[in-house]
Amino acid sequence: MNWGHMKVLYYNWVDYMDPENRGGGVTIYQRNLIKKMEQQQDVKVSFLSSGISYDLLGSKPRWTPVKYRKIKGRAHSFEIINSGVLSPSHFSFGNSAQVDHPETTAAFFDFMETHGPFDVVHFNNLEGVPAEVLTLKKRWPETFVVLSLHNYYPFCPQVNLWRQEKTHCSDFEDGLACQSCLLKKPEESAVRLAGAVALKLKNYRIYPGSWFFD
Numbered sequence: 530m531n532w533g534h535m536k537v538l539y540y541n542w543v544d545y546m547d548p549e550n551r552g553g554g555v556t557i558y559q560r561n562l563i564k565k566m567e568q569q570q571d572v573k574v575s576f577l578s579s580g581i582s583y584d585l586l587g588s589k590p591r592w593t594p595v596k597y598r599k600i601k602g603r604a605h606s607f608e609i610i611n612s613g614v615l616s617p618s619h620f621s622f623g624n625s626a627q628v629d630h631p632e633t634t635a636a637f638f639d640f641m642e643t644h645g646p647f648d649v650v651h652f653n654n655l656e657g658v659p660a661e662v663l664t665l666k667k668r669w670p671e672t673f674v675v676l677s678l679h680n681y682y683p684f685c686p687q688v689n690l691w692r693q694e695k696t697h698c699s700d701f702e703d704g705l706a707c708q709s710c711l712l713k714k715p716e717e718s719a720v721r722l723a724g725a726v727a728l729k730l731k732n733y734r735i736y737p738g739s740w741f742f743d
Contacts, residue, residue, distance in 0.1 A: 542616035580616025580657025597731035
């Protein structure tokens with residue numbers, strides 16, 4: 530690692546300056562952390578999110594700079610459009626793309642090739658990208674990879690170990706308990722359409738909280 534000048538990439542399923550203020554405490558944590566990091570002249574910070582923005586026409590995963598911010602952020606922010614893994618993760622509950630989705634992984638690695646190499650890649654979670662992105666260590670062995678367990682997603686596809694949104698889950702019964710959890714989840718096609726409409730509106734500067742957007 531080049532300690533004289535560091536390039537750091539933070540990942541979360543939603544942009545840390547999200548106009549809908551999603552992401553809870555992790556978003557607040559990222560804003561504060563990036564604010565502090567940007568005070569260091571030898572640190573360049575980038576931010577990547579995925580799983581909430583989709584095209585109305587076309588479905589191939591791709592990355593692009595975030596264009597719809599209401600407030601200018603400190604980090605250079607990008608997002609993966611058309612991810613095979615929906616965010617937050619309960620929208621992709623039971624979808625094998627959470628583990629393996631080659632096209633989304635290719636978009637992630639293309640972003641890494643274009644804007645890296647990074648000294649540190651810090652995943653605040655893996656929601657919105659397939660777990661196979663962690664194989665980045667094979668291509669960039671010198672990169673430090675950090676995965677923060679802000680929730681139980683690596684162990685629970687429902688995220689919160691809250692079975693059927695009713696009771697604490699203390700035993701997944703070799704996966705049998707997971708089969709009867711979150712049976713009433715929305716259709717992924719409907720979630721993608723909602724994400725596509727929201728992206729189009731925000732790009733036209735029609736933001737959440739406005740009458741038309743809501």
